[in-house]
Amino acid sequence: MNLKPAEDRLRKTLVVGLGSIHGDDSIGWVITDRLAKRLDVARIGCGPSHDRTQAREESASIPGQQWVLGQLASPAELLDRLDPAECPDRFTDLIVIDACVGSGKVGEVLRWDWPDRDWETRRTSGTHDLSLALALELAERLGRLPQRLTILGVLIPHPREEPAAVQWPAPPTGIAAAAPAARTAVPFSGLSTALAAAVPDILSRIEPICREGIG
């Protein structure tokens, strides 16, 4: 795998947060939201995957570099996002940010650079939904993967150890409040105390990875 993109061409990085608006599972979305400000991306894609206007806002702040930030709910959506029909102007880099549980300090950022043999063992036995490892392997076999792929796992408290406890948004007054028209602004306020406190540190570790190769 060629880890260094050709210097004479535009570098186009897709940074994807996987998760949801719920609790610590939202960390991938929280980080992409904050990265948008740091990378000077005006707005990030959080809407329907077919909605290119929402999903394709890019930064032009650094010559030769563009970022596209996306917030996706499932690895299968990532497979769709990498469909050449969706994005004829291919990405050179892909960075996936997701919550993970394991031993280590809350907020610790784990990094895997594709291909990683560890990931081959992370394929689940298979259900209707695709695991991240299976989606990425499938993308690779179908020729959809960019030149460089980095997976960043942010350690969150084990759900059984610390319940998400701080600053939950007010519950909607009716289901209508969650209707599509109200979904453009995503509330990120359900992180647990320990993870919320670690966000600045997580950002300071992830931002340089997003900027890697830019000189």
Add this chain to the structure above:
Amino acid sequence: MSEHQGQTRSIRVEAMTRVEGEGGLDIRLLDGRIEQVNLNIFEPPRFFEAFLRGRPLEDVPDITARICGICPVAYQMSSVHALEAALGVEISPEIRRLRRLLYCGEWIESHALHVHMLNLPDFLGFDGALEMAQAHPERVERGLQIRKLGNQLLDRLGGRAIHPINVAVGGFYRAPTRGELSEFVKPFEAGLRLAEEATREIATLDFPVFDQAYDLVALVHPDEYPMNEGRIESCDGLSIAADEFPNHFVEQQVPHSTAMQAIRLETGKPYLLGPLARIQLAFERLAPEARRLADEVRFQPPCRNPFYGILARSLELVHAFAEAIDILKTYTPPRPPRIAYAYREAVGGAATEAPRGLLYHGYGIAADGKVTHANIVPPTSQNQGQIEADLRDYLPQVLSLPDREVADACEKLVRCYDPCISCSTHFLRVRIDRG
């Protein structure tokens, strides 16, 4: 995987692959005779019916959607129809068509995934979609493309593809504009051609010979291919209103499964739901495109071979695209998008056709609009008994094979029903004891 204990030969598949959820299969043979075939579902019970008690009825479509990430629309549709039946809500024809369009999106997404990614590798000799992608990337690409179209439609109509949030008792929280839907026509016409291509290809597969005497059950509507409404009918002459379901079908607990199993009260036997049942009972109501293609590939009901489920499912894909295109081209936004209603103490039941088969919901509502009781009977728990019966009948064909191949053959058969264990726990490990 294999244990030999005295006169007993034991084969075990610890966890079924390419099925949704967690379950296993235990087969015990004593002196060469099949003594026991158990679908052993160990995914924990999920207690959705209990969650619903005491909640506002408006919460029901969103909570029940959470039962399944593949067929949330089915849960939403059965729930809103049951609640509307209780409340006496009459929806407008425009709302009804928009609901059918939403259901088409789900059938497309679910059927595309099962046909291409979960079931087709079995017929082509691959371990899974990943291995198939190496040799036949075009087939995997086609499946992904079709599935994506279904998801995009769900996104547009439901606010998001997984667990949509726009379905309401009485209609929709927001109806899309004509422009928002008209842009789907061309991609869906391309999707129809892909589905037709897939069906022609699938019709040429080698299907094992295995005919069963099924009691096929599905919704039947006088004018439409079954989806949102109709009478519950069977191939032996049963014809009942959907809300009479509990009087004719009963769920039973079995020791080896956290999922209930259903039988017909009249016969005391299991029955089969899903594409084979729907095509058998409603062939004439398939869209002309799907009927013509069925004729072209010489698929003519009755078909009682579960391995042909993939072909029936492909024809339903064609149907779903054709119907969706028709609705997209003639769409008029419903005004209002949601019919108002008043609370009343009542009970109501309804059934719709989930991709895997008939899904019944029944609810009781108090005068303040809170749910007093809920009864949800998913298709996979209804099909489980029939799957066990089919395995019992299929095993003699494969028992002479080595244990591993027996287990593989059983898994392949089970996948033909597109079981959704997560839905039914409310499923595969295969273990065989041989005598």
